[in-house]
Amino acid sequence: xxxxxxxxxxxxxxxxxxxxxxxxxxxxxxxxxxxxxxxxxxxxxxxxxxxxxxxxxxxxxxxx
Numbered sequence: 001x002x003x004x005x006x007x008x009x010x011x012x013x014x015x016x017x018x019x020x021x022x023x024x025x026x027x028x029x030x031x032x033x034x035x036x037x038x039x040x041x042x043x044x045x046x047x048x049x050x051x052x053x054x055x056x057x058x059x060x061x062x063x064x
Contacts, residue, residue, distance in 0.1 A: 003029065006050040010036060015049035022053070029053045 005022075007014050015036065023029055034051035 001055050002032075003053045003055075004050065005053065006048060008046060008048045010038065010047045010049065015051070019051045019053070028056050028058070030056060 005019060009015065016034065019031065019034065023031060030053065032052040032054050034049070036049045037047055039045045039047040
């Protein structure tokens with residue numbers, strides 16, 4: 001399956017660091033993409049972070 005992790009913060013320890021620790025603990029997942037939005041991209045809004053992870057096809061629990 002696909003897992004999307006998103007937060008409404010710009011702090012690395014709540015974003016990329018969490019994803020890195022998750023990937024270290026769950027080797028059947030891989031990072032597809034991640035991005036930090038500062039908020040200025042869409043006018044005057046709060047920043048946020050999003051990461052998309054995908055379970056590898058070799059995992060017996062993966063759904064095709």
